Amino acid sequence: MNPFAAALLAWFDEHGRKDLPWQHPRDAYRVWLSEVMLQQTQVVTVIPYFQRFVAALPGLRDLAVADEDTVLALWSGLGYYRRARFLQRAAQICMEKHHGELPRDFDALADLPGIGRSTAGAILAQAYGLRFPILDGNVKRVLTRYLGIHGHPGQSAVEKVLWQHADALTPAQRTADYTQAIMDLGATLCVRSKPLCENCPLSAGCVARRDGLTAQLPSAKPTKAVPTRDTVMLILRDAKGRVLLERRGEQGVWSGLWSLPEARDQDHAWRAAQSFASIDDAQALPSFVHVFSHYRLKVEPLLFDGATAQQRIADNPTLRWCNPDERAALGLPAPVRTLLQQL
Template sequence: MSAPLVTRLLPWFDQHGRKDLPWQHPRDAYRVWLSEVMLQQTQVATVIGYFERFIHALPILRDLAAADEDTVLALWSGLGYYRRARFLHRAAQICVEQHGGELPRDFDALRALPGIGRSTAGAILAQAHGLRFAILDGNVKRVLTRYHGIHGHPGESAVERQLWLHAEAHTPVTRVADYTQAIMDLGATLCVRSRPRCGDCPLAGDCIAYRDDLTAQLPSRKPGKSIPTRATVMLILRDSQGRVLLERRGPQGVWSGLWSLPEATDPDGAWRIAQQHAQIDDVQTLTPFTHVFSHYRLNIEPLLFDRATAQRGIADNPQLRWCSASELGALGLPAPVRALLLQINDAS
């Protein structure tokens, strides 16, 4: 089956493929790796700006390894799934310690690094070095699922094993980097989830989903389940200089290790926490909002304690700091917290 797919896909790529993405010039292992990790759960259009900012600040792997965690998280802030950034950071340090400051060209050695799975390792070796390794990201799963008419959610282990067999079979010996980019591009631009552009697809003649009018049903959706809702009260303690009190979150749970706002379960608890950190006169209830994670919704009630006077001891606590608006950009902050603080500063 590989010859028909490759012989149709590569000419389409030569004419319509994306060849001006920032990680393609140059297409070295570090840039490919960074882009692959950023593109997990995130669209290309969103990633481009983050990639350019990240690579400008940390242009080579050794720079990433030497950076402190706050710098890495600040550059990542807004992309979400911050565990990816921590894995990047730690993997870079391991590469300096064990691989001469470079990503290894050995598949098993790559997979042993934090955050690098089978598809990411294959993408690095295929795109940066032209080695014959298959990939199976979300776009490729969608293309192969429809092309071969595979039913069942692609995240199920049996379905994924079947898709990997097809991915391996279709990967050519030559032009591996172009093929890898081509099948990702096809999934991202034509074989999209909703309303795929089958009339423009070079694979439509052999596509089972197109033939059997199954493009709306394939890939099969993950069995649905209700998303729980949680609630929190965020404390915005702002002193007379306009600085806001931030608290570094613990190593577990959502936003682990990021700087955020102190939280409470209810307004009374918020008052008690506020009085532990500062002398306060009044409080203003701001407009509540909801932030949606992949596995739950978080209802956030912000309380603004303005003109607060810091209690003694905060300067001695490394998990607390008063931060001016100009300092926010250098810290890793959760996206909704950053947006909330910017909104408050703009309104001041």
Template sequence: MNVFARELLRWYDHHGRKDLPWQHPRDAYRVWLSEIMLQQTQVVTVVGYFQRFVERLPTLASLAAADEDTVLALWSGLGYYRRARFLHRAAQLCVERHGGELPRELDALMALPGIGRSTAGAILAQAHGLRFPILDGNVKRVLSRYHGIAGFPGESAIEKQLWRHAAEHTPAERIADYTQAIMDLGATVCVRAKPLCLLCPQAATCVAHRDGLTGVLPTAKPGKKIPTRSLAMLLLRDARGRVLLEKRGPQGVWSGLWSLPEATDPDAAGMVASGLARIGEADPLPAFTHVFSHYRLDVSPILFDHAAPLATVADRDDRRWCDREELASLGLPAPVRTLLANLPEIAP
């Protein structure tokens, strides 16, 4: 076993995380689900979502058989909803092509939607003990610092170097523990800001620690200005407390989720709302901003209480009036769910 792996595993035995819910049992379905949830999301957030998800959909077969609304409702609040749709479709493909199981070959795993090389490696290493490296964000940070590699890790040439080092360090034994250990090191010690080098098992041989480069490695992604969009969200609520929701199309953000009707700005809200229901006075609610990875969304919510559904606007597959009970079973964008949960009581 190489020195890097030996020191890391010694540290893991005393300080690593061994009580995460997807480790008990550490089967392929649970590892896969956790890896997809952990993309762009921290462990402390994922734990609760993971437990609720496997309680409702405990197996790959149950995920494949579930309808999209159920999957998106369980995912609601985690963001990056394309991950959930890929997860759902990949489960269905496993039923169709792989006997209801995740395949045990790297190429076959990577052929499934949403599974890249690192995620496939994590499944094979953790669930089956097979010697495959991983290279998630935490591992990129650890290896960039340890080897003193300058350059944005997302660049092809830099990523190629990191994959080579990841493969070199991965041992031939205790592979599942090693894989968890290097992720834990990046998540708890070799953190993005102010890494805890005094606690790191690799500090003695780390180039960034030796040369005082932990503050600049890994190299940050070249920045670009994030644009801002604005819109008005229309909360049409009838006398029974039901709210009108519309299912978004297959393209764009929040695709496939249930959301509120929209207008380009507050001035246009009344005209749009009147095409959906008989409305009374508009009641503007506090505006808020939701930040996506590629733009900011300024939202002006406007409440129309005691709205009366128009006969010409009947419930259909992509539009319906929903009460509070129904809302819990639908996939809603996190800001929309929060907005609906905090609605004031119906005015008399």
């Protein structure tokens, strides 16, 4: 075993995380679900979502046949909702083509929607103990610092080099523990800012620590201005306390989720509201900004209380009046759910 892996495993035996809910049992379905949830999201945030998800959908077959609204409601708050759709579609493909199981073949697994090379490697390594490298965000940070690799890790040339090192350093023995260990190290010690180098088992050979580059590595992504978009969200509430929701289209952010109708400004908001319901007055609620990865959305909520539905809503499957209990069972964008809870 190479010295890098040996030092990491010795540290893991004493300090690694061994009580995460997806480790007991550490089967392919639970590993897969956790890996997808952990994309862009910290462990402490993921744990309650994971527990709620597997309680409702304990196996791949359950996920495959579940109603999409159920899946999205369980996912609501984690963001990047395409991940949830990819999960369900991948489960359905496994039912159709892989005898109801996640395939052990790397190529077949990596071809499933939303999985890709690193997630496939993590599933095969952790669930089956097979020797496949991973390269998630934590691993990229550990390797760029330890090896002194400059350049943004998302650039193809840099990523290619990182994959080569990740493969070379992954041991044939205890691959599952090694995979968890290198992710744990990045999540607990080799963190983005102020890494705890004095506690790191790899510090003696780390180029970034030797050269005083822990603040510079990994190299930052080239920055560009983040645009701001404006929208008015219509909150039409009837005498029963129900709110009108609209299912979003399949393109753009929050695709397929239930959300509030939107308009580009207040004049258009009034016209849209009148097409949905009979209304008397509106109350402007405090605006807020929701930040996506590629732009900022400034939201101006406009509350129309005492609305009376137009007949066309009953004939439109993309529109529905929902009380709070009904909303809880639907996939709503997190800021929309928060806004409605504050009413």
